[in-house]
Amino acid sequence: MFSIGDTVFYGAHGICSIEDIQEQKFGGEAQSYYILRSHHSTSLTLYHPVNAVNSKLKKLMTKEKAEAVLQCFENAADSWNDRTTTRHQSYQSIIKSAGHLEIAQMTNTLLRKKLELEAIDKKLPAQDTQILQSVTAILYEELATTLQTTASDISDKVDEIIQMN
Incomplete structure (x- = not known):
């Protein structure tokens, strides 16, 4: 269970802060919800059930994990699938998995x-550009938060790693 003031990772929304825990009634019985504020889009308020069975809320990655994620950018790109639909289905599956290393390797390939x-x-291609922009915004933000730097610094570091390898 998380507490008010915790910073968490929330799936496609990225880094969020838990601002409150309140009883809410959304179409059924009242239950406790985390009230989340997105760091990526500060005007966005999100609600997540405290007792969700398949919760999308996760603790932020550790410093060691963040360093391992950055090391993924030293790897060669995965083989490029020329079939756009197949490639995007694979990318959506990776994004839904929320696996930091897999997302970093996909980003590295793109x-x-x-x-x-x-x-x-x-x-x-435009679809790949869109995926790259949305994924890097969230991934770089979490890396920056964990490593106590900025997303811009993470972007520069990733570019530097890729240029060197």
């Missing part, structure tokens, strides 16, 4: 493909 295409004056 960033390396983007650089490869830019080198020949081409662009990453």
